[in-house]
Amino acid sequence: MTKPDPQISASRKPRLVALVIAGTMLLWLGGQRIGGELGLPPKYTLLIDLAAMAGFIWAMVVTYQIWRASRA
Template sequence: MNRAQTEQAYARKSRIVGLAIAATVVVWYLGTTLVAGMGGQARFVFLIDLAALAAFVWIFVNIWRLLQLRRALNSEELR
C-alpha cells in the first residue's frame, strides 16, 4: 500500500468515525426521548444507553487506530 492509498484509507475511516459519532448521538437522544415520552419502561431506555455506549467504545477504538496510523504516516514523512 503506497502513501496515497494510505491517505485515502485514513480519510475514509475518518469520515466513517465522524458519521458514527453523529448517528450515535442522534439515535441515542431521539431513542431515550421517545421511549420516555411514550411512557416506556426504563429497561428500554437502559438498552438504548447500552447500545450507545457500545457504539462509543467502537468509535474510541477506531479513533485510537486513526491516531496510530497518523503517527506512522508522520514518522514516515520525516525520514
C-alpha cells in the same frame, strides 16, 4: 480482485467515525425522548444507553487506530 488503496481507506476512516458519533448521538437522544413520551420501561432505556455506549466505544477504538497510524 484488486487491493484497496491504503490512502483512500485511511482518509475515509475519520469521516466514518464522525458519522458514527453524530448518528449515535442523534439516535440516543431520539430514543430517550421517544422512550420518555411513550412511557417505555426502564429496561428499554438501558438497552438504548448500552447501544449508544457500544457506538461510542467503537468510535474511540477506531480513533485510537487512526491516531496510531498517523504517528507511524
